[in-house]
Amino acid sequence: MLSNLAKMMFPPKEVLGIDIGNCAVKIVCFAEEKKALKLKDWGYIPLAIKADTPPEEKKAIISQEIKSYLKKKGIQARYAAASISGNAVIVRYVKLPKLSKKELALTINVEAEPFIPFDIKDVNLTYYILNETSDNGEPKMDTVLVAAKRDAVQDKIDIITGAGLDPLIIDVDSFALETLYDLLAPKGENNSVLLLNIGQKVTNLSIVSQGVTRVVRDIFIAGATFDKAIAKVLKTDAAAAETVKRGKAVIVSDEDKAAAIEAFDRDGIAVSKAASGVLKDLYTEVSRSIDFYLSQGVDHSISKIILSGGMANLGNITKFLSAEFKVPVEIMNPLAFLPETPKNMPKDVLPSLAVASGLALRKLKDWEE
Numbered sequence: 001m002l003s004n005l006a007k008m009m010f011p012p013k014e015v016l017g018i019d020i021g022n023c024a025v026k027i028v029c030f031a032e033e034k035k036a037l038k039l040k041d042w043g044y045i046p047l048a049i050k051a052d053t054p055p056e057e058k059k060a061i062i063s064q065e066i067k068s069y070l071k072k073k074g075i076q077a078r079y080a081a082a083s084i085s086g087n088a089v090i091v092r093y094v095k096l097p098k099l100s101k102k103e104l105a106l107t108i109n110v111e112a113e114p115f116i117p118f119d120i121k122d123v124n125l126t127y128y129i130l131n132e133t134s135d136n137g138e139p140k141m142d143t144v145l146v147a148a149k150r151d152a153v154q155d156k157i158d159i160i161t162g163a164g165l166d167p168l169i170i171d172v173d174s175f176a177l178e179t180l181y182d183l184l185a186p187k188g189e190n191n192s193v194l195l196l197n198i199g200q201k202v203t204n205l206s207i208v209s210q211g212v213t214r215v216v217r218d219i220f221i222a223g224a225t226f227d228k229a230i231a232k233v234l235k236t237d238a239a240a241a242e243t244v245k246r247g248k249a250v251i252v253s254d255e256d257k258a259a260a261i262e263a264f265d266r267d268g269i270a271v272s273k274a275a276s277g278v279l280k281d282l283y284t285e286v287s288r289s290i291d292f293y294l295s296q297g298v299d300h301s302i303s304k305i306i307l308s309g310g311m312a313n314l315g316n317i318t319k320f321l322s323a324e325f326k327v328p329v330e331i332m333n334p335l336a337f338l339p340e341t342p343k344n345m346p347k348d349v350l351p352s353l354a355v356a357s358g359l360a361l362r363k364l365k366d367w368e369e
Helices: 003-011 054-072 102-116 150-162 173-184 223-234 238-246 254-263 266-294 317-325 351-361
Strands: 015-020 024-033 038-048 079-084 090-098 123-137 137-148 168-172 192-198 203-209 214-219 302-310 329-332
Touching: 015 150, 015 173, 015 351, 024 351, 038 054, 038 317, 038 351, 054 150, 079 150, 079 173, 090 102, 090 123, 090 214, 102 123, 102 137, 102 223, 123 150, 123 173, 137 150, 137 168, 137 238, 150 168, 173 192, 173 203, 173 214, 173 351, 192 266, 203 266, 214 266, 223 238, 223 266, 223 329, 238 266, 266 317, 302 351, 317 329
Parallel strands: 015 079, 079 168, 192 302, 302 329
Antiparallel strands: 015 024, 024 038, 090 137, 123 137, 192 203, 203 214
């Protein structure tokens, strides 16, 4: 009784990271004990919402799913962080005139408007100064501009508040991944790393160099693209294709091909052919972003690619992409910085927790400053 009263009067300052996806809601919460982080809670809540469900009803369903899950698991939390991606947000790296913080705060809408393809009145705008520089002798600032559509931000706020939580921040998927990778990266790493979070509807691409995200892009080749391609070759629907996809792998080697033929695995061969085509399209799009990054005269080329998201579970995806990009490709374990991974956590869920883990690492002091 006293314990519960104390929790109400002095609520814990942990932040629930809530990644609201198209197929599932992922939840992660860390706690700090003796200056060390531990996993306090985690959750993976599958969503089965019909495509024609009205937006307000969809939000209410997701809110209730989160609320019910927290109650069922006994997760006592007050604060939450969520994120957005895709067409709802634009990230631009630009050079702005050197201004004081006060001057920039007053003029940021005017300075940013030429770089933002939305009506400036319809977005929430924020910025971060990377460093001071010069252009033809004129003092400038390398700045990251982030513009998020107000209605998309409000949708996430509505879902969080509908679940009985206080929304502290609406982040961007790619920056949540940067927050996480900052903890996972080897100490003193100077190389450039490409993070690829392949979700159901969108793939978040980030190029991180020396602890700072230098390129951010969302690519609309993702899990649903694979499902559509597989459904076409198998002459079935996307839901059935998604189920088949889970148990199959991309055929990479001659040995894989011979084994599939010997086993008369027609579905496996068809899935591999469809998935390979989508992966080649993804390779082309990612290569464009790498070329753009290298065109900036950077010191480091991409040293490795780290995959996360549900599609990271596709069999042989790391081998296929490593052969295409000619660099090592590995699957992210977002909890690798912890002493151990919970024994009850399915291995295939881990890559899906990357964004939620990055959000959960945001501390309450981030909003108190």
